[in-house]
Amino acid sequence: MNKALTKNMVIISFDCLSALDFELLRTLPNFQRVLQNGSYSRHVDTIYPSLTYPCHTTIITGKYPKNHGIINNTLLQPGVASPDWNWYRSSIKGTTLYDEASKANLTTAALLWPVTGKAKSIQYNLPEIFPNRKWQNQILVSLLSGTPYYQWELNNRFGHIRNGLSQPELDDFVLESAVHTILTRSPNLLLVHFTDLDTQRHYHGVFSDEAIKAIHRHDIRLGRILNALEECGRLSDTTIVVLGDHSALDENKAVQLNVLFKEKNLISVNVNGKIIDWKAYCKSCDGSAYIYLKNKDDVETNLFVRSILEDLIVDPSNGIESMITGEEAGKKGADPACAFMIEARHGFYFHDEHLGDYIHHITNEDVLPGKKYTFASHGYSPEKQEYKTIFLATGRGIRQNEVIPSMRLIDIGPTLARILGLDLGQTDGEVIADFLTIDTKNNLTKGVV
Structure with a gap:
């Protein structure tokens, strides 16, 4: 087992964040905080098909869809007006980053992270799931698929913010839940999934005014999370990861x-x-x-x-x-x-x-x-032109001012596992050592850990 570079990590997924957004991101104050103190790649090849659920499963397994089992957002149910989604952890083949973290006695939490329904290794879990049949309701399907008392608390505190699945209210609810979780639960591994940008791009277009406003809202959300880590004294001991899963056309x-x-x-x-x-x-x-x-x-x-x-x-x-x-x-x-x-x-x-x-x-x-x-x-081939996503990281275990020319979505899982001193087993991706403050071949420090 490799020595951990940190025991604390926050992974923030801004769904549908594109490499083409990078020039805007570098002008925004909270994205600047990450960029100025960390490293990044603005050319990340996604997977095929480049859909949210396969992508997020790739991020935490380091595998292609054919190997982790989530080959689409939804199930093959010909004739069903609204097919069911791949909501449940049981659909994933093999291990995940949060499974291995739990085995290492790290506290885990996830907020609307795809394919985490009924995940036993997530201690504080608000899974991404919605009522898909007339006899179902949101509160019940969520409670049955995540951590009941944790979700009950979040809904009591912040449920008034939500407006069904509408954005930006849903992400505002997720943000308050994330900040509250950081301040009251101090999880070692926190996975947060925001979908505001993805929603605006679907309904209004990739570079619509609505999409640009969503990116600005994401900057504010990122700042709130960074400030929460600073408030509880954990910012310097935490690896902060900001990423996209796919682009859009x-x-x-x-x-x-x-x-x-x-x-x-x-x-x-x-x-x-x-x-x-x-x-x-x-x-x-x-x-x-x-x-x-x-x-x-x-x-x-x-x-x-x-x-x-x-x-x-x-x-x-x-x-x-x-x-x-x-x-x-x-x-x-x-x-x-x-x-x-x-x-x-x-x-x-x-x-x-x-x-x-x-x-x-x-x-x-x-x-x-x-x-x-x-x-x-989205869902297009990674070979489509101007269709890459991005990966940013800062904090504990991350070198400063490294620009990685290119990487793949499958490389994220192994890299994050290495930072946490975990092992995902056989993956399709590889550790991107240039991000890290340690030489993975010789186990020598490259900078201050």
């Missing part, structure tokens, strides 16, 4: 491939339009999509679907940029169980809808909160 057209599959008799519906059977199904990952066959050994359907996709790719107006096989998807870290994986062209994203038009032209009315379409998406 503007779009205004939804590719609804299941509409075409229905026309080709690959999907069967009843008189009410509800799916009752299927041979092939397009499962959206927003900027990309998996194509699944109900019978993986159905060679005839496989060839038929391939021919459909090849014909669509020829015409750019169909919105499909490329197609790869399931085996090729697996080599990129995605789900090898799919028959095909497709990538959207700029200006397009994929939707599960099987009714309506093959290409749905998105209007303002489509993207109002509660509607099912958006004006910006």
Whole structure:
């Protein structure tokens, strides 16, 4: 076991924070506090598909989706109007950063961190989960999936701030909960997930005024967390990590491939339009999509679907940029169980809808909160241009003024584990030693720890 560089770490995820935001971040006072005293990489390659739940699981495992098991935000449930999400820790294969921290007798806490529902190794857990069926309510599903007395306290103190899942109120609630947790629980490892920016980009566009205002709000939130650590005397003994999970791209057209599959008799519906059977199904990952066959050994359907996709790719107006096989998807870290994986062209994203038009032209009315379409998406390939995210770190165990030219999302987990003196086992990523105040090869200090 490696010697820990710190026993205290706060990981702050600003969902959908892009490398293209860096020039703005360096002008904001609290992001400056991190940048001036720490190190960073403004070129972090995300994963495929670049969705929030797979990304956040990669961050705390150091693995690609095919290896940690969270290959999409939502489950494959053809015909279900609102598919269930990958909410629960039990869906993750192998260990996580918080599991190993708990084994090392470190206190752990998580606020709206994805895929932490019913995670036994998180002592103070407010998981990201929402009522997805008419008979459910927010308080009950949260209490059953996290730490009941802890959530009850947070709701009693700060629940008035929330307005359902609306932003920025949800992140304001998370912020007050994070500050309170730091001051009253002093967790060794705190994971905090903010989604304000992601929401504004989805509904208003990547560089909309609403998105820019969300970044400014995030700067204030970051400052409150830093001040809370300073107030309780833990700032100098804590590693502070600020990161994004993926970027986003503007779009205004939804590719609804299941509409075409229905026309080709690959999907069967009843008189009410509800799916009752299927041979092939397009499962959206927003900027990309998996194509699944109900019978993986159905060679005839496989060839038929391939021919459909090849014909669509020829015409750019169909919105499909490329197609790869399931085996090729697996080599990129995605789900090898799919028959095909497709990538959207700029200006397009994929939707599960099987009714309506093959290409749905998105209007303002489509993207109002509660509607099912958006004006910006992620989920695209990491190979897309200007589609990187960022990683910033400061505090205990972090060298000052190191600029890492490039890194991968899979490298974050092993690097954070090394700082905490933990071992994630076999990972797809590697420790980025240049961030650390210790030479990982020779175990020599590089600076003041």
